[in-house]
Amino acid sequence: xxxxxxxxxxxxxxxxxxxxxxxxxxxxxxxxxxxxxxxxxxxxxxxxxxxxxxxxxxxxxxxxxxxxxxxxxxxxxxxxxxxxxxxxxxxxxxxxxxxxxxxxxxxxxxxxxxxxxxxxxxxxxxxxxxxxxxxxxxxxxxxxxxxxxxxxxxxxxxxxxxxxxxxxxxxxxxxxxxxxxxxxxxxxxxxxxxxxxxxxxxxxxxxxxxxxxxxxxxxxxxxxxxxxxxxxxxxxxxxxxxxxxxxxxxxxxxxxxxxxx
Amino acid sequence: xxxxxxxxxxxxxxxxxxxxxxxxxxxxxxxxxxxxxxxxxxxxxxxxxxxxxxxxxxxxxxxxxxxxxxxxxxxxxxxxxxxxxxxxxxxxxx
Numbered sequence: 001x002x003x004x005x006x007x008x009x010x011x012x013x014x015x016x017x018x019x020x021x022x023x024x025x026x027x028x029x030x031x032x033x034x035x036x037x038x039x040x041x042x043x044x045x046x047x048x049x050x051x052x053x054x055x056x057x058x059x060x061x062x063x064x065x066x067x068x069x070x071x072x073x074x075x076x077x078x079x080x081x082x083x084x085x086x087x088x089x090x091x092x093x094x095x096x097x098x099x100x101x102x103x104x105x106x107x108x109x110x111x112x113x114x115x116x117x118x119x120x121x122x123x124x125x126x127x128x129x130x131x132x133x134x135x136x137x138x139x140x141x142x143x144x145x146x147x148x149x150x151x152x153x154x155x156x157x158x159x160x161x162x163x164x165x166x167x168x169x170x171x172x173x174x175x176x177x178x179x180x181x182x183x184x185x186x187x188x189x190x191x192x193x194x195x196x197x198x199x200x201x202x203x204x205x206x207x208x209x210x211x212x213x214x215x216x217x218x219x220x221x222x223x224x225x226x227x228x229x230x231x232x233x234x235x236x237x238x239x240x241x242x243x244x245x246x247x248x249x250x251x252x253x254x255x256x257x258x259x260x261x
Numbered sequence: 262x263x264x265x266x267x268x269x270x271x272x273x274x275x276x277x278x279x280x281x282x283x284x285x286x287x288x289x290x291x292x293x294x295x296x297x298x299x300x301x302x303x304x305x306x307x308x309x310x311x312x313x314x315x316x317x318x319x320x321x322x323x324x325x326x327x328x329x330x331x332x333x334x335x336x337x338x339x340x341x342x343x344x345x346x347x348x349x350x351x352x353x354x355x
Contacts, residue, residue, distance in 0.1 A: 044287050044288060044289065044301065047298075047302050047305075048297070048302075051301050144300075148297055151293065151294065155294075
């Protein structure tokens, strides 16, 4: 089956949804991480988090730019980022959760980075040349994000009693948000049929290998439940936190439409 | 602040063929994190191709007070500069 025939397996609307999921994950997490700017426990971590946030925002520009192109309504990546309402966002719930303490932010980062790394490794093979090229660029950045979040989680988990307890609490809090990243629906099935991207469920073993090893080294215990909060990536339901975050993120474009600097 | 991370001195090679240059210092719990922090603090604008980190306490340095005996004697010894020789044509540029 040629690339053109394969693409017919996925409707334009499904491809837009697929790209929004990718771009909204990086947009929302990028914004969350940027909230640490100037407030991190130490200067070195402050700059490192700002770098990570900027990497994610750079990826967002590419994913949402592609989404806007496929949509063909003359919108830009900025329009999609700053002028959509909360119910139109397609990110997983994990990335919209508040930062909590530094440990909770880094635990969230590890869980997302591990998923992100295995996902991008597959997207590099996408039949869509733009998706493949974006994944190629992003995977180098994410390999570093993962190395950093992994080492920090291990350092804090296997650190003092205080840091260990905080990391275990963060893991217990965030674990129920892991499952959503590996749920498949009709959009994913279409993406698989079109050779656009992988079945999310197929990414789980790769994720588990990374996270299980890191948690063991961090002396942290993985919760025994597979319960998963979901609804973010399908748009069915976000947590109450996303709307508040968007107020902060979008207020300037809402108050001064079209303003540039 | 006895629990503060140790200080590391950071050296970065700007491009192949150049030597590592001291660019500044930062705090980190260990050498591996010092390299990561150096990557994030000092190579954000594509400044380097290689990073060395050295824990500051391992660097021995001259004392500013010894400047006189250490460095001043060489000021008056111009003959140590190889500028009193005629370089043969065949040797070319040195």
